[in-house]
Amino acid sequence: MKIVGIDLKPLEVSLEKPFKTALREVTNLKTYIVELYTDDGSVGYGEAASTPVITGDLEGNIKDAILNYIFPAIKGMEIEEIENIMNKINKCIIKNTSAKAAVDMAVYDLFAKMCNKPLYVLLGGAREEIETDITVSVKDPYDMARDAKEYVDRGFNTLKIKVGIDSELDIKRVKTIRDAIPKEVKIRLDANQGWNAKEAVRTIKRMEDMGLDIELIEQPVPYYDIEGLKYVTDNTYIPIMADESLFSIQDAVKLLSIRACDIINIKLMKCGGLYNAQKIISIAEAFGVECMIGSMMESGVGISFAASLACGRLGIKKFDLDAALLLKENKVDGGIIYEKNKIKISKDIGVGIKGIRY
Secondary structure, eight states: OOEEEEEEEEEEEEEEEEOOOOOEEEEEEEEEEEEEETSSOOEEEEEEEEOTTTTTHHHHHHHHHHIIHHHHHTTOOOTTTTHHHHHHHHHHHOOOOOOOOOOHHHHHHHHHHTTTSHHHHHTTOSSEEOOOEEEEOOOHHHHHHHHHHHHHHOOOOOSEEOOOOOOHHHHHHHHHHHHSSSSSSSSEOOOOOOHHHHHHHHHHHHHTTTTOOOOOOOOOOOOTTTTHHHHHHHHHOOEEESSOOOOSSSHHHHHTTTTTTTEEEHHHHHHHHHHHHHHHHHHHHHHTOOOEOOOOOOHHHHHHHHHHHHHHHHTEEEEOGGGGBSSSOOOEEESOOTTTEEEEOOOSSOOOOEEOOO
């Protein structure tokens, strides 16, 4: 199977309700779908999400990186040369992790098709389903509590609560939500870099003293403040997770070697795809640190690959893959299946995607 062609197609879908964090507000998914072709007529799918406030990847940059750098670097290569292909993808251009992730996904899809196996099996085959949390966007405390209760009524056992806009109000947000839902429902907080280190410690300690029973707190400080992240980790009891501070394999080594966090959040758009994500998981396992698998705002294409990795590797213990659930319409035929809070992996060869309704 020789790589011979590529298509890059925009996909746009409205969200059910606005997705708001400390960094941005989104009402429509705008993403690129990669279709990578081989000489035997096979096609592999991938996705590149444009998330400028996190990855810095703009739609135009993604297109340019894929068509003018990444694809020319791997054109004509045999899919079975997956190590060499990934080396080319990672070295032909720096950064541009979303563009790299999309082509990485498509290559892995084709590799699994060549092997006539579901992708999750080739990635380890640890399980066939996972349980995702669902995100409550940052709003007025009572509106957030209403959304939280709605999700619990729909069958979700874990909520990811967006905070990071006004720490005093954040405490009220969490308290109002906790009072509105059953005590057995888990709450995760995501500050999206919204606090500084001392503010984070003060806020988290107050939540601890109030007995709000928080499972973890994600990226409380700016991505570049590794010392601040470690300060928060060292001075609070609730586990602290790194997200925007973790992009590369080197970031993982730096964070974990100084124990700057208790958990890491792997996203394919940040690390450049499945190839690098697997290395980060192995590093985390060596340090005895749990991984979460998350995503940007993506369609069922990107989520299917993230879920395949989650179902492949036991080192991923927590799952934040609700993005495709938040869309008004599913335009992806095949791939993962949502059943309330469960994600069931496709048993079809590759990642199981049959087509996209653009």
